[in-house]
Each structure stands twice: as C-alpha cells, then as structure tokens.
Amino acid sequence: xxxxxxxxxxxxxxxxxxxxxxxxxxxxxxxxxxxxxxxxxxxxxxxxxxxxxxxxxxxxxxxxxxxxxxxxxxxxxxxxxxxxxxxxxxxxxxxxxxxxxxxxxxxxxxxxxxxxxxxxxxxxxxxxxxxxxxxxxxxxxxxxxxxxxxxxxxxxxxxxxxxxxxxxxxxxxxxxxxxxxxxxxxxxxxxxxxxxxxxxxxxxxxxxxxxxxxxxxxxxxxxxxxxxxxxxxxxxxxxxxxxxxxxxxxxxxxxxxxxxxxxxxxxxxxxxxxxxxxxxxxxxxxxxxxxxxxxxxxxxxxxxxxxxxxxx
Numbered sequence: 001x002x003x004x005x006x007x008x009x010x011x012x013x014x015x016x017x018x019x020x021x022x023x024x025x026x027x028x029x030x031x032x033x034x035x036x037x038x039x040x041x042x043x044x045x046x047x048x049x050x051x052x053x054x055x056x057x058x059x060x061x062x063x064x065x066x067x068x069x070x071x072x073x074x075x076x077x078x079x080x081x082x083x084x085x086x087x088x089x090x091x092x093x094x095x096x097x098x099x100x101x102x103x104x105x106x107x108x109x110x111x112x113x114x115x116x117x118x119x120x121x122x123x124x125x126x127x128x129x130x131x132x133x134x135x136x137x138x139x140x141x142x143x144x145x146x147x148x149x150x151x152x153x154x155x156x157x158x159x160x161x162x163x164x165x166x167x168x169x170x171x172x173x174x175x176x177x178x179x180x181x182x183x184x185x186x187x188x189x190x191x192x193x194x195x196x197x198x199x200x201x202x203x204x205x206x207x208x209x210x211x212x213x214x215x216x217x218x219x220x221x222x223x224x225x226x227x228x229x230x231x232x233x234x235x236x237x238x239x240x241x242x243x244x245x246x247x248x249x250x251x252x253x254x255x256x257x258x259x260x261x262x263x264x265x266x267x268x269x270x271x272x273x274x275x276x277x278x279x280x281x282x283x284x285x286x287x288x289x290x291x292x293x294x295x296x297x298x299x300x301x302x303x304x305x306x307x308x309x310x311x312x
Contacts, residue, residue, distance in 0.1 A: 004090075006030045008045040010102050010123075015143045016152040018117040019104060021052060036115075042081065044091040048100040052118060053079065054109045055158055066134060074156030075144050077103065077124055080134040087131045095126050095137060103141075107158050119151050125276040140276045146242040190274065190282055197284035198239025198269040199223060205267065205289060206235065221252040222264060234264040236295065244270030244290055249297065257295050266295035 008028040013019070019027070021036040028050075033039050043050045057065045066080035085092050095101055104118035122143025130136040145152060202224060203213050211226035217237075224235035236257065238247040247268055257264040269287040277283050 003030065003043055003045050006045050007047045008050060008102070010048055010050075010100070013102075013120045013122075015120055015122040015145060016149040017120055018151065019120055020117050021104075024050075024104060024118070024120075042091050044094060048102055049091055049094055050102045051079065051104065051124075053103065053105045054107075055105065055155070056108045059109075067136075070141070070156050070158070074148070074152075075141055076127075077121070077139045077141055079137050079139065081137070083133050085135050086133070087129065087135060089135075092135055092137075096129060098126055101126070101139065103139075105155055107155060119155055121152065121155065127276065142275065193282040193284050194239040194241065194272055194274060195237075197272055197274075197287065198237050198267075201239075201269045201287055201289065202235060202237045202267045205291070221250070221256040224267075232262055234262060236264060236266050238266070238268045239272055239287070240268065240270055241272050241274055242270065244268045244288075249302075254297050254302070257297055263294045266292040268292075 008030055010028060012027050013024075021039040022032070025032055025039065030045070039052065041052050043052075053068050055068055057068075066082075068077075068079050070077050081089075081092060087093065087096065101124040103121040103124050105121050106116050106118045108116055110116060121141065124139035125142050127138045127140055129138070148156060199215070199217065203215070206213050206224065206226045209228070211228045211231075211233075214225040214227075215223070216225050216234075217223040220234075222234040223237040226233050226235060234256070236249070236253055238244070238249075240247065247266075257266070268290040270290055272287045273285045275283050
C-alpha cells in the first residue's frame with residue numbers, strides 16, 4: 001500500500017503506551033489497511049518513517065534474525081533493514097537524511113499464541129550507518145525516558161541473546177557500540193552540550209538579577225562568581241534533561257557550599273531539550289530553573305554513589 005502521500009499524525013502517540021498495528025494507523029489518521037500484516041516493518045509516509053520491530057527473533061529463520069536491540073540502557077537503538085534494502089532505498093535514504101523515524105517495538109510477537117501489542121518508544125534520530133546488507137543503522141532515542149514505565153523499562157533492558165554468535169560475527173556498528181568506546185565519546189559530547197546550556201542559562205539568570213558574573217568552572221570547585229555592590233555569592237550549576245529531583249555533586253562542591261566563606265547557590269536547569277544535529281553534535285534548548293539560594297546540603301539528602309577503596 002502506497003503511503004508516501006499520507007502524513008502520519010505521530011504527535012498523538014504517548015511514549016510507553018501500547019498500540020496494535022491497526023490502532024496505530026487509526027490514531028495516526030492514515031488509510032486503514034485490510035489486515036495487520038499489510039503494515040510492514042518499515043513504512044514511509046510523507047512526513048516520517050514508521051518502524052514496527054519485534055526484538056526476539058529466536059523463532060525466525062536465520063536470514064531474518066536481524067540484530068535489532070537497544071544499547072546504553074535504552075539511549076541508543078541499533079536496527080538492521082531487510083536484506084533487499086540499500087542506502088539508496090527511499091525509506092533508508094529518508095532515515096539518513098534526518099527524517100523523523102518513529103519506533104513501535106515489542107519483545108515477542110506472540111505469548112501463548114496471543115499476538116502482542118507494540119510499545120511506542122518515540123522518535124529516533126539517525127547517528128550513523130553501515131552500508132552492508134542488511135543496512136545497519138544506529139539511532140539516538142530522542143524520547144528516551146529516564147524513568148520509564150514497566151513495559152518500556154523491560155524493552156530497554158532486553159538485550160539480544162547472542163549465545164549462538166561469536167563476537168566477531170556481530171554487525172560492525174553494533175560491535176563498535178557494544179565495546180562502548182563510541183558510546184562514551186557520544187555521551188561525553190552530549191554531557192558537555194547540556195553543561196554549556198545550563199551555564200548559559202545560569203549566567204543570564206544572575207545577570208538579570210543585576211550581578212556581574214564570572215565563569216570560574218575551569219579552576220574552582222564552583223562554576224560562577226557573582227558580584228553586585230558589596231554582595232558576593234558563588235553558584236554551583238547543574239543541567240539535566242530530567243526533572244532534576246536528583247543531581248550529582250562532588251565532595252569538593254559540598255565542602256565549598258558548607259564553608260563560611262560566602263553563600264553558595266545551587267542552580268539547576270531541568271527538562272533541557274537536546275537533539276542530535278549529526279553524529280556527535282547536539283543542539284540544546286529550553287529548560288526550567290530550580291534555584292536553591294544559600295545551599296547548605298544536609299547529610300540526610302546525600303546518597304553515596306561511589307567510594308574509593310584503598311588496597312593494602
């Protein structure tokens with residue numbers, strides 16, 4: 001069924017919610033198929049690419065055991081096209097051109113003979129591909145949920161059973177990310193983009209309050225020094241894409257905030273929106289300010305996450 005002239009209304013879908021193939025088409029306000037199997041695993045619409053993916057392919061023939069899986073705790077998604085596709089196939093080309101790609105995913109196709117619904121995992125952003133057959137594509141999960149519901153959490157946690165595969169038989173792109181070098185590099189750049197966005201927001205915030213602001217993040221435990229008349233305060237800046245109920249602080253940051261030298265504020269920019277421009281490059285926007293004036297962290301609110309152990 002030709003879909004290239006239809007627009008799929010994907011803004012109506014809720015990340016983590018269950019959808020059947022038919023109900024997804026109905027909610028997306030496109031022409032209804034005669035039966036569910038008429039909706040293929042990859043469908044190209046005028047405004048988006050829709051993927052329906054079943055992760056567990058243990059019951060499939062070897063030629064159809066594609067290595068579709070989430071990586072980095074759900075932050076990335078690795079997908080393989082059918083063998084007939086190439087980078088010049090219209091849908092694959094659209095993906096590589098940055099077309100919105102929408103993922104509906106489930107672990108098994110059937111449980112005790114009952115067809116399982118798909119979970120909407122949200123939008124995917126193309127990062128890179130390998131042009132072998134099948135075409136291997138690595139995505140950023142744009143609508144990644146820090147606190148997923150039970151269904152989505154189980155999907156993030158599922159990893160392909162590779163007991164029958166030698167490591168060197170894994171797809172090149174998947175092998176690279178599983179080795180985590182690419183994951184660490186990409187995450188470091190993403191983290192830096194979030195930090196810079198939060199620093200910019202904090203600077204603007206204190207400038208509006210009439211302070212002269214100096215960036216001290218490169219040589220002090222705190223990030224900003226703010227001066228106004230005879231008033232002086234330090235600011236510790238945190239940025240996060242989450243609601244900011246928890247942030248990570250270091251021992252030096254805590255000690256500095258508890259000192260009597262001057263007041264320290266904890267400035268948190270939450271709900272930062274971050275999108276991938278291209279591999280390794282990010283754009284940030286928005287954010288909500290949570291500011292704790294004269295921050296004095298209480299021990300009851302501090303939760304140890306790592307320890308340094310001295311080995312005798």
